[in-house]
Amino acid sequence: xxxxxxxxxxxxxxxxxxxxxxxxxxxxxxxxxxxxxxxxxxxxxxxxxxxxxxxxxxxxxxxxxxxxxxxxxxxxxxxxxxxxxxxxxxxxxxxxxxxxxxxxxxxxxxxxxxxxxxxxxxxxxxxxxxxxxxxxxxxxxxxxxxxxxxxxxxxxxxxxxxxxxxxxxxxxxxxxxxxxxxxxxxxxxxxxxxxxxxxxxxxxxxxxxxxxxxxxxxxxxxxxxxxxxxxxxxxxxxxxxxxxxxxxxxxxxxxxxxxxxxxxxxxxxxxxxxxxxxxxxxxxxxxxxxxxxxxxxxxxxxxxxxxxxxxxxxxxxxxxxxxxxxxxxxxxxxxxxxxxxxxxxxxxxxxxxxxxxxxxxxxxxxxxxxxxxxxxxxxxxxxxxxxxxxxxxxxxxxx
Numbered sequence: 001x002x003x004x005x006x007x008x009x010x011x012x013x014x015x016x017x018x019x020x021x022x023x024x025x026x027x028x029x030x031x032x033x034x035x036x037x038x039x040x041x042x043x044x045x046x047x048x049x050x051x052x053x054x055x056x057x058x059x060x061x062x063x064x065x066x067x068x069x070x071x072x073x074x075x076x077x078x079x080x081x082x083x084x085x086x087x088x089x090x091x092x093x094x095x096x097x098x099x100x101x102x103x104x105x106x107x108x109x110x111x112x113x114x115x116x117x118x119x120x121x122x123x124x125x126x127x128x129x130x131x132x133x134x135x136x137x138x139x140x141x142x143x144x145x146x147x148x149x150x151x152x153x154x155x156x157x158x159x160x161x162x163x164x165x166x167x168x169x170x171x172x173x174x175x176x177x178x179x180x181x182x183x184x185x186x187x188x189x190x191x192x193x194x195x196x197x198x199x200x201x202x203x204x205x206x207x208x209x210x211x212x213x214x215x216x217x218x219x220x221x222x223x224x225x226x227x228x229x230x231x232x233x234x235x236x237x238x239x240x241x242x243x244x245x246x247x248x249x250x251x252x253x254x255x256x257x258x259x260x261x262x263x264x265x266x267x268x269x270x271x272x273x274x275x276x277x278x279x280x281x282x283x284x285x286x287x288x289x290x291x292x293x294x295x296x297x298x299x300x301x302x303x304x305x306x307x308x309x310x311x312x313x314x315x316x317x318x319x320x321x322x323x324x325x326x327x328x329x330x331x332x333x334x335x336x337x338x339x340x341x342x343x344x345x346x347x348x349x350x351x352x353x354x355x356x357x358x359x360x361x362x363x364x365x366x367x368x369x370x371x372x373x374x375x376x377x378x379x380x381x382x383x384x385x386x387x388x389x390x391x392x393x394x395x396x397x398x399x
Contacts, residue, residue, distance in 0.1 A: 091355045094121035097207045098354070099200060101165060101246055102214030104132040105139070106148040108315040109263055109346050110213030115149070116347030117354060118157040122209060125200065127165035129214075130191050131184040137162065163199060164191035167214060167242035170249075171195075193242075197249035206253045209354045212246055212262040215239035219277030220321055232278035239282035244289055247297065247305070256302040259354045260293075262286055263346075264309045264365065266373050274323050287365055294363030304362035306353050311341040311369030333380040336371035338392070 098117045103110040103126045114124050128136050139145055140159070149156040169175050169192045179185060190199055200207065216238035219231030243262050254260075267275040268283035287307060294305040311331055318324040332338055349368045352358055367373045379389055 091120045091351050097123045098209035099125045099207050100211040101127040106145040112343035112347035113350040116351040119151045120351050124159050126162045130164050130188045164188045165196050193245045193249050201253045208255050208258045210260040212243040217277040217279040220279050222276050227277050235278035235282045240285040258303045260305050261350050262307040264307045291363045306364050309367045310346045331372050334378045
């Protein structure tokens, strides 16, 4: 049986030797989300998207915990389980179930996170915005996404079920009449956050990982001074409170030791002209909520809460803003790592945060942006043209 999946020592997150760590911990299963408030219409019974069988990893973490009057450290061992395979730390999510809210195509961070979680062995459930459901479902059925569903071991990501969802509305009573009668919502049902969580509970019982990969700012192209109250509040509702709502209704069905992940952006703490309409405020709120929810969810449910501050990506949502190419070129010119960020790099970081390897990490903002967040100035400015900037040695530049 060949080793596959996300394995430290073979994959992007790399540790080359077997390690033994002394930590104090609780036994737990450490499990675990950019566009409009996403939602989706569920597949009928028997129409799950199947793929070839997949064995995600050759390694397994086992914990040996000693209890005594005096606290003693826990030893975490990484041991090979297949035919003398090379040892190392693996991201092993076999037996875990993830719900990713906010996937409507195959070129955003939500999709990349789903792939990385699947590669590590997790079962994948998806929530898609109701108006985008028909196109997404049709594209899946017709194989439009088959190439991008391919996992590192050659199999295809399996999506067990796609659910309809609109994270702007918590309960059926919150939905206004004009939305109920909107033809874009015709034929869909049980798509408010409360109903969505109830459906997942009925279908699967519980989840381990919750991913929030959605945002929307109807006035994002407007400067903040020109943003209306409704536009500002809509951005906060869809982009930050939606995470609070999802966690509120899903956390009762999350297994202890579970993990949640959301996506934020550096505009929360730095000025990004063009990223307006209250979106920078919404991302700041999301980061603040991450810290507060980490405390509340950790104490009450033993669930971890983290967010990833991801660099710019040419996703469908980002292209709608209109200046994504400029931002990407700026990042490449000024970040410590002068390359374009890949969605898989964010996906792999999410898989790590969702795994037992991150069992002590909660309430954090993890920057996956080639280091751009660390920069205080744009070094491509003419003002720095005469300064000697570090340059890559040609013989050591990665191919």
